Amino acid sequence: MNHLASDMHKETFVLNMGPQHPATHGVLRVKLVLDGEYIVEAEPVLGYIHRMHEKMGENRTWAQFMPNTGRLDYLSALSYNHGYVAAVERAAGIEVPERAEVIRVMTVELNRISSHLLWFGAYLLDLGGFTPLLYAFDDREQILDLLESVTGSRLTYCYFRFGGLYNDIDDDFIAGLKGFVERLRSRLPMYHTLVTKNIILMKRLKDIGVVSADMCRRYGATGPVARGSGIDYDVRKNEPYSVYPEFDFDVPVYHEGDSMARYMVRMDEIEQSLRIIEQAIAKLPEGPIMAEKAPKIIKPAKGDYYHAVEAARGSFGVRLVSDGTNTPYRLKLRSPSFCNLSLFAEASQGMLVADAVAFMGSLDLVIPEIDR
């Protein structure tokens, strides 16, 4: 070997992926140090759409912060609505009527499906398949229409209230929902034959971006990332909240830890969410959608409170510190993608650039939620 060849591996160069790269979905920049096509070092650079939601929280009343929660993760905004109202309800000791809780679960699961469908389409687009996106958006459109009819918005929902909901659902919504469940059930096998069993997809995802269970733990990964690495952790099961204990559903877990495992977890979760929605329709009780005794002005007792929910990307936690007034003293938002992305630097070492795109897509990042 001549001296040029032996020095070859010491010659690296820096490549910026993003912030306008189509595969980073929004404004994430990853600084890559490359040796040829192999990644020596990857450093995600955040903050391009940082809006300081936590400071905004300290400057408005508890209720006025509600619209902000729909703008963290705009793809599963209802989970974030839910996490925030549940935290404040815990702090202020507000009971929520059964009907409201069931509708919350119903709409949150619907939102989870729409989020997974968008991820599915966009991820396949990253990998070079254009058609699946069109199918996924076709189905997702139905969900947006359904949720628009009841929440009043298509994306950045602000549907829940402390002690209940803003709006009751009607028979049209239930009929539409039943139709949608049936429709998506009949379409899922097509997704699997079209995409999951595709040999090109398998070759691009299998054994790519392997994340061990221990790495998940050290970085605090949750959601499909942890469940793809064999960790049976779902806030809905492990730390039951709302009316989830009354529903019969499974938590899909895959042990391979690669991108394919994370793909399969999300595809299975769509089916489980459909199951939950069906049960919610069957058991929807009559009754009020707002707690009668819900106070107009919220003043939680002094102290700090924590509440976590299972969002589409993992565990979303809200830590509240109240000083007994009508504005939060401190409002910490623990977002799942932030922790899930933090393991990227370690896990992507030695990976090909093209594989890093497949790996990053399988983490299902939503940048506004990371940057907050």
Next chain:
Amino acid sequence: MALEQVKTELAGVESAEVVATNYGKKGFHLDVRVSPDQVVAAAEVMDRQGFFIEAVTGVDWFGEQAAIASEAKKKAEAAAKKAAEAAAAEGAEPPAPAPVAVPESGPDEMEVVYDFNHYQALCRVTVRTRVLRETPELPTISTVFPGANWHERETHDFFGIRFLGHPDLSPLLLPEDADFHPLLKDFKA
């Protein structure tokens, strides 16, 4: 039971005060207070027990000490007034008003809060410590939990708390040339 085990282990950390909280009301099981130099020891306990890190954040208790002092002053004044009135009621010559001792308000503090959680057991642990607002410094736990790296950087962005031994405290979410800390209570945009 993970809860009992971690409780005994944490009680072994120097300076730790472990309090079991009402989970239904608060949302976490254990509230642990340690001195700033013991956070690494506490993190090591959590690591050994198989916990994962949820988040690290801060709380700025700006003005807390002044509020405590003024509260104490009010109490002392009220007590002095009461004593004087009692003396007057007995017909005695009212004693010269005793000088009310004004307690010095101590320096303000900032709190650093670490949230831990467990994948299998239902057990949330909150570890908290307090540093002086003037010199907010404490050791990093990113050596124990690499996931704490970004959380600590974020906390440094927002509060200016310096984590000693942290590999890189440059702004994570704020602009790269940011020299302000927006979550400080006396921050004005």
